[in-house]
Amino acid sequence: MMAPNVTALAYEDIADVATYFSQQTRKPDEQKDESRVAEGQSLFYSRMPSCAVCHTAGSRRGMPMRGMMGGGMMGGGMGGMMGPGTANVPNLEGQRAAYIVDQLNRFASGERQGTVMNRMAASLDDANRQAIAEFLSSTP
Ligand code: HEC
Incomplete structure (x- = not known):
């Protein structure tokens, strides 16, 4: 759904939009x-591996994905805009439970293609996905 909405954006626009959302x-x-x-x-x-190795939740910060995401696994390209070593990993705190469950289901079925999340999500059953989603959505 997002592709047609973002193709018209210049890199500066993308950075501005990202800054705006990061402040909400x-x-x-x-x-x-x-x-x-x-x-x-x-x-x-x-x-x-623990979800928290990559994602953050609450006051317990995940470890930054230095090396692993910045250079190696995801390739240099994606790290470029945000600088090497910066986590390109979505923040899940306070995200809606329904959205999280939906994304995990899509990763598990392969409908949404991620770099690492397809196998992570596939290893969770429905009850696990729901429980994790409720935890994350209750995390300020
Ligand atoms: C090795 C790092 C890593 C681990 C471990 C990891 N994730 Fe992720 N997660 C990512 C990345 C990177 C993305 C962005 C999509 C992608 O590239 O796969 C993502 C995306 C997501 C999304 C979608 C967020 C959105 O805004 O659409 C959810 C939900 C999620 N992960 C949940 C989890 C859960 C639950 C676990 C533990 C079972 C987990 N992740 C473990 C790296 C990780």
Whole structure:
């Protein structure tokens, strides 16, 4: 859906749009099921590799993807605009649970192609995806 919307943007426009969005604050979804949130939190940090190695959540920052994403795995090209070593990894905090579940389902089915997320998502079952999504969406 996004391709036709972004092809007309110049690099400076993309940078401006990115800056604008990076300054917005997200409102966490209302927390619904405490035990599912706790389960999601545990899944988010305890899986191998931990989701938090790449993504950040709450006050516990993920490790920056130096080397791995900046140069090697994703190639030099994608790191270019943001500088080498900067994580090109989406921030999932406060993201809507429904959106996260939808993206994980799309990664798992291959409908959305990512660099690393297809196999990550495929290793989660439906209940795992829902729990992780509820944890992330309740993280300010
Ligand atoms: C090795 C780094 C890495 C790990 C580990 C990782 N991710 Fe990701 N994730 C990414 C990258 C990079 C993207 C952007 C899409 C892509 O390139 O695959 C992404 C995208 C996503 C998205 C889509 C976000 C959006 O805005 O569309 C979700 C949701 C997500 N990851 C959840 C998870 C969960 C849950 C786990 C743990 C099971 C996890 N990720 C583990 C790197 C990682």
